[in-house]
Amino acid sequence: MFRLDHKVALVTGGASGIGLAISRMFARQGAYVHILELNVEQAQRAVDEIRAEGGQAEAHAVDIAQQAVVLGAINEIAARQPFHILVNNAGIAHVGKAHTTPEADFDRIVNVNIKGVYNCLYATIPHFLAAGGGVILNMVSIAATVGIPDRFAYSTSKGAVYTMTLSVAKDYLAEGIRCNSISPARVHTPFVDGFLAKNYPGQEKEMFEKLSKTQPIGRMAKPDEIAGLALYLCSDEAAFITGCDYLIDGGFEKLNN
Numbered sequence: 001m002f003r004l005d006h007k008v009a010l011v012t013g014g015a016s017g018i019g020l021a022i023s024r025m026f027a028r029q030g031a032y033v034h035i036l037e038l039n040v041e042q043a044q045r046a047v048d049e050i051r052a053e054g055g056q057a058e059a060h061a062v063d064i065a066q067q068a069v070v071l072g073a074i075n076e077i078a079a080r081q082p083f084h085i086l087v088n089n090a091g092i093a094h095v096g097k098a099h100t101t102p103e104a105d106f107d108r109i110v111n112v113n114i115k116g117v118y119n120c121l122y123a124t125i126p127h128f129l130a131a132g133g134g135v136i137l138n139m140v141s142i143a144a145t146v147g148i149p150d151r152f153a154y155s156t157s158k159g160a161v162y163t164m165t166l167s168v169a170k171d172y173l174a175e176g177i178r179c180n181s182i183s184p185a186r187v188h189t190p191f192v193d194g195f196l197a198k199n200y201p202g203q204e205k206e207m208f209e210k211l212s213k214t215q216p217i218g219r220m221a222k223p224d225e226i227a228g229l230a231l232y233l234c235s236d237e238a239a240f241i242t243g244c245d246y247l248i249d250g251g252f253e254k255l256n257n
């Protein structure tokens, strides 16, 4: 079960954290993985690791915020190799409330976290339509559906991706395209380490403990735990699932009371 043999997957932000875990797990399950990344050196290291484990992968230098670049890369891949799965994983963090988020920061979050996902959908869906179907998985966050302090721009962006998931699932039901999303609470990745180093210098360990305890289960998720759910949702075993957001949050949304 949950094999991806003969499937080709595009994973944005696949060089680090959750995206890296997804890329490695998909490759282990038989998929050919294309990593679309801003950090192409790190993406190439991920590809080398996947190949060393006997998997198949390629790295592509892509800033998802730039539509021409996304179209160029995805059309070039499609011309060589039909693909079946798109994982919109790449995303960036931001700390601030509405009145402390400067315009430039808001624009940057919108351009990567919202427009970047739209760009990948725009480039991919025509190929799925031509092929008669496909699977899309968006990385959302609990920030989309509960109030997280000091995350105005980030939460806004994830709320947009949550809604995009519903819109896409509805629009392409008849064309065999499934679209779902995953909403993790905190996952221990470089995203979290970078956030702690930037915002709590000298207090990283203490803040790590504090953030771990905000999940009722008492810790952060491991990237592989998110990758396992991603694998299921992108596999043929999940053929009956579309238009759903899956919490994977150690009880954060339902048990924090």
Ligand SMILES: NC(=O)c1ccc[n+]([C@@H]2O[C@H](COP(=O)([O-])OP(=O)(O)OC[C@H]3O[C@@H](n4cnc5c(N)ncnc54)[C@H](O)[C@@H]3O)[C@@H](O)[C@H]2O)c1
Pocket: 012, 013, 014, 015, 016, 017, 018, 019, 036, 037, 038, 039, 062, 063, 064, 065, 089, 090, 091, 092, 112, 116, 139, 140, 141, 142, 183, 184, 185, 186, 187, 188, 189, 190, 191, 192
């Ligand atoms: N880590 C968490 O606690 C957590 C929780 C909920 C949701 N998420 C979401 O999961 C996703 C992955 O998070 P992570 O923790 O693995 O992050 P990460 O920072 O470890 O990895 C993100 C990757 O995306 C790439 N990237 C960033 N901007 C890009 C762009 N414009 N074009 C292409 N690639 C780009 C980065 O180079 C990096 O390799 C994000 O969408 C994030 O919002 C993370």
